[in-house]
Amino acid sequence: MFKINGEDLQVVVKEMTSGARKARLGEKFAFIKVEGQYVTFSFNGEDLQVERKVKVEVLSPLDVATTMGELSLKVDVVPKDEEITVQLDGSLLLLKWGRTSKVACEILPQTTPTITIPEVKEVVTGVLPHAHQANNVN
Numbered sequence: 001m002f003k004i005n006g007e008d009l010q011v012v013v014k015e016m017t018s019g020a021r022k023a024r025l026g027e028k029f030a031f032i033k034v035e036g037q038y039v040t041f042s043f044n045g046e047d048l049q050v051e052r053k054v055k056v057e058v059l060s061p062l063d064v065a066t067t068m069g070e071l072s073l074k075v076d077v078v079p080k081d082e083e084i085t086v087q088l089d090g091s092l093l094l095l096k097w098g099r100t101s102k103v104a105c106e107i108l109p110q111t112t113p114t115i116t117i118p119e120v121k122e123v124v125t126g127v128l129p130h131a132h133q134a135n136n137v138n
Helices: 006-022 068-075
Strands: 002-005 029-035 038-044 049-055 063-067 083-089 092-097 101-106
Touching: 002 006, 006 029, 006 038, 006 049, 006 068, 006 083, 029 068, 063 068, 068 101
Parallel strands: none
Antiparallel strands: 002 083, 029 038, 029 063, 038 049, 083 092, 092 101
């Protein structure tokens, strides 16, 4: 569970939705995971994984998945100028604000996939030709 400004939540979800659309992913799952002082929003494909970390007020651990379309639709209706509490309630992800306002997203049984960083096989170092000349331009 965490708290985030409504406008910040809308910006992050809009960026993720746009990125997933541009990547032309078939099934678009949005993964949300709270770690430390951050919430990570991510999606992945066969050869791509994108994540966005946002510093938030963390209230408890959270690791859920929903569809990108459902998350985008529900986040679009939250007010920009309110603090949104994101929490799990059974099989629903609740976005709550004010005293009684809320919307719910259905969650999926998936959890955040781990990123596998390949081992470095070769390192190339050096100076690009003419790079030193670019610094002397008046």
